[in-house]
Amino acid sequence: TNPIANRELITNPTSIENLNQEKSLPVIESLSKESVDRFTDSIMLKILDILPDTVYKMCELVVTTMHRNGIQWRDHFLEIIANDIKTSYLNLIELLDKNLLSQQDEELILLFLNDHHNSVLFSRTLLMSLLFEEMPFPCARIAEKFSLINYFCILIHRTTDYLKKCNEKKTPTWLAPAFIFIDLYEKVSLASKRRAIINQNYRDYNRVWQWFDERAVRWNNYPATQNKQIDDAYANGEPSCKIVIQRRNYIIQFNTMLQTNEDTHNKRPIMLTFSKPSTKTTNTDGSVPIPPTSSRTFSASHTSDDDDDDDDDDDQQP
Numbered sequence: 001t002n003p004i005a006n007r008e009l010i011t012n013p014t015s016i017e018n019l020n021q022e023k024s025l026p027v028i029e030s031l032s033k034e035s036v037d038r039f040t041d042s043i044m045l046k047i048l049d050i051l052p053d054t055v056y057k058m059c060e061l062v063v064t065t066m067h068r069n070g071i072q073w074r075d076h077f078l079e080i081i082a083n084d085i086k087t088s089y090l091n092l093i094e095l096l097d098k099n100l101l102s103q104q105d106e107e108l109i110l111l112f113l114n115d116h117h118n119s120v121l122f123s124r125t126l127l128m129s130l131l132f133e134e135m136p137f138p139c140a141r142i143a144e145k146f147s148l149i150n151y152f153c154i155l156i157h158r159t160t161d162y163l164k165k166c167n168e169k170k171t172p173t174w175l176a177p178a179f180i181f182i183d184l185y186e187k188v189s190l191a192s193k194r195r196a197i198i199n200q201n202y203r204d205y206n207r208v209w210q211w212f213d214e215r216a217v218r219w220n221n222y223p224a225t226q227n228k229q230i231d232d233a234y235a236n237g238e239p240s241c242k243i244v245i246q247r248r249n250y251i252i253q254f255n256t257m258l259q260t261n262e263d264t265h266n267k268r269p270i271m272l273t274f275s276k277p278s279t280k281t282t283n284t285d286g287s288v289p290i291p292p293t294s295s296r297t298f299s300a301s302h303t304s305d306d307d308d309d310d311d312d313d314d315d316q317q318p
Contacts, residue, residue, distance in 0.1 A: 040065045040073075045080070052123045059130040063239075066135070071236065074138060078131070081124050082146040088121035089151040096158050109168050118172050125177040132184040133255065137237035140188040149185055152178045205274035207231050211259050212269040219271070234272070 048058050066074040095115060099108045132139045143149060156178060163171070209230045210219040222230065226243045230252055233241035241252040249262040252270060259268045 036065075037069075040069070040077075045084070048123050048127065049120065052119060055123055055126050056130065059127060059134070062127075062131065063134050071138075071238075074135065075142070078128070078139060078142040079146075081128050082142050082148060084120060084124045085128070085148055086146055086151060088117040088124070089155050091115075091117045092121070092155060093158065096162055100162065106166075109163075109166050112162075113168075113170055113172055118174055122172075122174040122177060125174055125181050129177055129181045129184055132181070132188070134239045135237060136184070136188045136255075137192065140185055140192065143181075143185055149182060152182055202274040205276055208273045208275050210271055210273055212271075214268070219273075231272075 044058060044061065048055060062077065066077070092112075092115065095112050095117075099105075099112055128139060128143075156175070159172060159175075163169075207227075209222050209227050211222065212219050221227070222243075223245065226245060229243055230241050233252070234254055239253070239255060241254075243250050243252060251260045251262060252258075253260065257270050259270050260266070
């Protein structure tokens with residue numbers, strides 16, 4: 001023990017009191033995995049029903065939880081949202097059928113527009129549209145599995161006909177998110193068709209990911225290990241991928257095709273190229289010639305926003 005420190009504790013009662021308080025503080029344990037799973041599985045969507053304005057924060061929470069729980073949880077959660085959309089659709093169609101059989105009544109119109117399933121359909125559709133930006137291909141697969149586009153088209157057609165027939169100018173809250181959802185699905189569908197064509201045409205090529213060096217004005221290949229890591233994440237439809245190169249952490253964002261240094265926040269464009277496998281041939285003297293490199297560009301992003309000349313040189317990759 002330090003005699004000077006002991007003398008200070010004896011002469012300073014405040015220090016003794018603070019030390020006793022620190023010893024008496026309870027140990028706060030972290031949340032168990034079961035508690036977090038219970039919250040994500042059953043409470044998140046209930047909060048969204050009570051507070052629809054939290055949909056944007058809820059989207060961030062879902063994306064964070066997806067990174068924590070993995071792909072299986074992501075698909076399960078998307079299926080829950082899709083099933084809620086389908087249930088709301090069936091209930092609203094049933095209401096429309098009942099209202100059309102009765103006389104045109106303003107009270108019935110208000111009951112239809114203010115029905116609880118309109119709010120559920122609005123929040124679920126908007127949430128899934130936001131998730132489309134983060135995970136487009138998984139969302140599109142779930143939408144196709146549950147025939148959501150077909151349901152939306154039927155519901156929009158039936159609702160507009162009913163409201164026009166009743167001369168009602170007020171529209172349901174879910175109408176705008178439904179159009180956004182259909183538009184996003186169409187874009188992803190077109191992108192998937194183009195990707196399938198490219199993968200078919202270049203199936204015998206090597207997939208090479210590159211990052212752009214603004215100073216040298218050239219594209220550089222990632223190391224083989226990181227190249228496979230990036231390509232696997234891209235093929236699985238993940239929105240981003242974390243890699244480590246020379247003890248520096250980077251985040252690869254596929255929606256913007258940018259690489260971000262987690263320490264300096266420096267951003268660099270990335271792209272996927274296809275290089276034809278080289279075939280080794282032997283010269284007459286027995287030597288092996290060096291074949292010229294050949295690569296074809298798949299997609300590229302705009303130049304980096306973080307293009308300062310005073311960036312540290314240690315941000316350069318090999």
